[in-house]
Amino acid sequence: MDKIKLVAMDLDNTLLNGEKKISLHTKEVLKEAIQKGVLIVPATGRIFKAIPEFIRELAGVRYAICCNGATIYDKGEDKIIYTNHLSAQTVYKVLDLLDGYHCSQDIYRNGKGYMESRFYHHLEDYKIEGPMYEIIKTTRVEVENLREDIKEEGKGIEKMCAFFDDLEKKKEVWQKLNQVKEIAVTSAIWNNIEINSATCNKGDGLSHLASYLNIPMSQVMACGDASNDEKMIEAAGFGVVMENGIDVLKEKADFVTKSNEEDGVAYAIEKFVL
Structure with missing residues (x-):
């Protein structure tokens, strides 16, 4: 497995627990990964404004894949770098x-x-x-x-x-x-x-972001749980699916981690990135 330089993660039922929060441990793991130069990228069905503030404002979280890949936003320069919209x-x-x-x-x-x-x-x-x-x-x-x-x-x-x-x-x-x-x-x-x-999905968005950043997909990890994460799991060099994820996604995973209630994203980052 190549060294991971970018970790894309779904939010609901993946990074976030049932109360739409993250634990202190998960927050510390994300910070440690960022300090080591790893890009942490929310990849969500939400608009950027609906990403929890404690994630949006986390130092080092610069890019976001929003609306299932329809828009990629660069917070650092306050600009959109890719769109795939409906007519x-x-x-x-x-x-x-x-x-x-x-x-x-x-x-x-x-x-x-x-x-x-x-x-x-x-x-x-x-x-x-x-x-x-x-x-x-x-x-x-x-x-x-x-x-x-x-x-x-x-x-x-x-x-x-x-x-x-x-x-x-x-x-x-x-x-x-x-x-x-x-x-x-x-x-x-x-x-x-x-x-x-029809051509919009998190996998397409993730591929465009990785290309924009000159990061090969072999150095990208993606974490998800639901059907809107499927293309992202397939596109990433290393696909991580939550224990609470749907079965069809688990079959495509490189690794099935703990559930979203058990800091599953943090566990995968500690095991394969840190």
């Missing part, structure tokens, strides 16, 4: 499909999340609870009509998301969305669906 026409098509089901709808555009009032004030109807409830409440811009909002500014649409209270309906929608050739469909949380451009 307005594709978003309209997906919204039309979602309208036929009981699910929430939101879009991520230019680093912000947007959600209609009819969903924003009834999150509990879609089993959006606990820390995720707070994240959405504090990171979404409330609008009356997404279609009208998109019509005014149709560019920079990074991702769409829907939450379901009925998993059978989620499965049905997933199957229908998979027939839309312009999109890629993944999930990060048990009751959500995430929609990106």
